[in-house]
Amino acid sequence: MTQALLELKGLEMRFQGLTALDNVSFVMQPGTIASVIGPNGAGKTTLFNCVTGMYRATAGSVHFDGNDISGLRAHQISRFGIARTFQNLALFSGLTVLDNLLVGAYLQGSSGLLQGAFKTPKARAEQRAALESAYEVLDFLGMTETAHLLPGELPYGRQKQVEFARALMQKSRLVLLDEPMAGMSTPEKSAMTALIKRVQAQFNMSFLIVEHDIPVIMDISDQIMVLDFGRKIAEGTPSQVQTNAAVIAAYLGTEH
Numbered sequence: 001m002t003q004a005l006l007e008l009k010g011l012e013m014r015f016q017g018l019t020a021l022d023n024v025s026f027v028m029q030p031g032t033i034a035s036v037i038g039p040n041g042a043g044k045t046t047l048f049n050c051v052t053g054m055y056r057a058t059a060g061s062v063h064f065d066g067n068d069i070s071g072l073r074a075h076q077i078s079r080f081g082i083a084r085t086f087q088n089l090a091l092f093s094g095l096t097v098l099d100n101l102l103v104g105a106y107l108q109g110s111s112g113l114l115q116g117a118f119k120t121p122k123a124r125a126e127q128r129a130a131l132e133s134a135y136e137v138l139d140f141l142g143m144t145e146t147a148h149l150l151p152g153e154l155p156y157g158r159q160k161q162v163e164f165a166r167a168l169m170q171k172s173r174l175v176l177l178d179e180p181m182a183g184m185s186t187p188e189k190s191a192m193t194a195l196i197k198r199v200q201a202q203f204n205m206s207f208l209i210v211e212h213d214i215p216v217i218m219d220i221s222d223q224i225m226v227l228d229f230g231r232k233i234a235e236g237t238p239s240q241v242q243t244n245a246a247v248i249a250a251y252l253g254t255e256h
Contacts, residue, residue: 003066005030005174005206006051011060013046013230020046022230023060028208028223030173033200035209035217037241038227039250044210045087047227048176051208052084053077064174083167084176087210089159091151097162098134098147104169105130130169137165141195157188161195168199177209181216189213193220218242226250 006028013021020043028034036044049055051062053074061070069077083104091100138144141161151159160180167175180196181189193216199205211217217224218238226234226241228250234241241247 002029004028004063005032005065006208007063008047008051009061009063011047011050011062012058013043013050013055014058020230021050021057021227024227024230024232025060026225026232026235028174028206030206031200031204032222033196033207033209033220034223034225035211035221036225036227037211037214037217041229042227042250043230044227045178046230048084048178048208048210051077052082052176078170078172081171081173082176083170083172083174085160085163085167085178085180087178087182089151089163091159091163091166093150093152096148096150097143097154098131098138100151100162101134101137101166101169102130104166105133134169137168141165155188157184157191160184160188160192164192164195168205172205174206174208177207177211179211180209181211181213189216196220 004027008024008026011021011024012019024047036047038044046055050057053072053076056071061068063069064080064082067080069080092103095103135144135147138147143158143161143165146154146158146162151162154162164177164180177196180192184192196207197220200207209217209220221238224236224238224241225232226244226247233246233250234244236244
């Protein structure tokens with residue numbers, strides 16, 4: 001039996017009197033694209049924050065590749081092989097595209113701050129490897145010509161791809177994408193969808209996506225979980241979810 005890549009068990013997140021996640025359980029297999037959808041305020045980003053260590057869940061647990069990562073700090077979870085992007089762009093505007101990608105390679109190094117400051121042979125070797133990896137990622141994405149530009153000099157869709165590229169630089173097994181299509185034009189959404197599929201197919205990388213564009217989600221996902229007011233109300237394939245009565249009611253309301 002295949003080891004689950006990500007498993008949430010009875011996850012709860014409470015903020016004083018507000019329950020943002022209520023007993024959410026979910027299993028994701030390696031090499032797949034899974035999505036979390038739901039109306040505004042359903043708890044989608046809260047779930048991402050619990051998985052990546054930005055929040056510590058009130059109850060329940062998060063397991064990654066069989067390891068209990070509940071309660072670990074964000075940087076510790078990153079080292080297990082989980083990366084993420086954010087709903088709003090989180091690029092370093094004063095750094096070039098290339099340097100933004102090199103930031104993503106930082107977690108792969110082991111030379112440490114002291115060796116880096118004194119430019120030891122080990123530190124120099126890691127810097128060369130990171131630079132080579134960054135150019136490989138840019139070439140794969142068809143963005144080599146942007147390497148020495150600032151993010152603000154690129155169209156919005158390209159900036160989103162830079163953030164995506166930085167996540168790839170972490171060489172993670174699972175990448176969480178928080179609204180990767182937000183603010184994009186239809187052609188930009190098509191390009192990003194194709195890019196995610198290409199990375200998954202070529203590198204067997206897994207993606208967990210939060211996205212409001214339902215047609216995109218139905219096209220790209222192997223598995224979908226639906227949240228409403230912090231509770232899981234449905235889970236399954238795109239065809240199963242889009243005909244689920246509870247999902248239709250959550251998005252469209254019920255007729256009384």
